[in-house]
Amino acid sequence: MVLNFKKSTLGLGTLLFLILFSSCYYDHPEASTPSDTVVSFSNDVQPIFNANCTVCHPSLVPNPNLSEGSSYPTLINDNYIIANDPDGSLLYQRLLGNPSIMPPTGSLPNSQIELIKNWIEQGALNN
Numbered sequence: 001m002v003l004n005f006k007k008s009t010l011g012l013g014t015l016l017f018l019i020l021f022s023s024c025y026y027d028h029p030e031a032s033t034p035s036d037t038v039v040s041f042s043n044d045v046q047p048i049f050n051a052n053c054t055v056c057h058p059s060l061v062p063n064p065n066l067s068e069g070s071s072y073p074t075l076i077n078d079n080y081i082i083a084n085d086p087d088g089s090l091l092y093q094r095l096l097g098n099p100s101i102m103p104p105t106g107s108l109p110n111s112q113i114e115l116i117k118n119w120i121e122q123g124a125l126n127n
């Protein structure tokens, strides 16, 4: 009797272990925004500038000029964005608060910051 009881306890323990182990195994979420979704500068990035940045850039702060039509050439030619290198991109660093946060009123939602990061990593195309 005692032996049987021990055996079934062991069996249950093993089963629980397997259940816990397998749930842990499947519990690793991949990146929240799929980075293989192609980000469009004109359809995805510029609207973020229009809604959050152009009230000051360029009227209050001329550089970078983030208004439609001026933003892309300024960002690339004046090295605010380095294609494939978000860490080296001054504009992206500003979104993270380095050296100070943009917009000054508070950080953009993570999803929008992620979108701009993906756009840079995809080569910062004028697409």
Ligand code: HEC
Pocket (backbone or CB within 6 Å): 048, 049, 052, 053, 054, 055, 056, 057, 060, 061, 063, 064, 080, 090, 091, 094, 100, 102, 103, 104, 105, 108
């Ligand atoms: C309320 C006005 C305001 C808004 C809105 C704003 N900025 Fe700025 N921005 C400034 C000011 C003022 C400076 C200069 C002072 C400083 O560097 O913090 C600046 C500086 C910057 C710089 C550094 C420029 C340089 O040559 O060093 C970048 C890049 C920048 N902003 C990007 C953005 C982006 C991107 C947004 C929108 C997500 C944004 N800003 C929204 C006022 C604003």
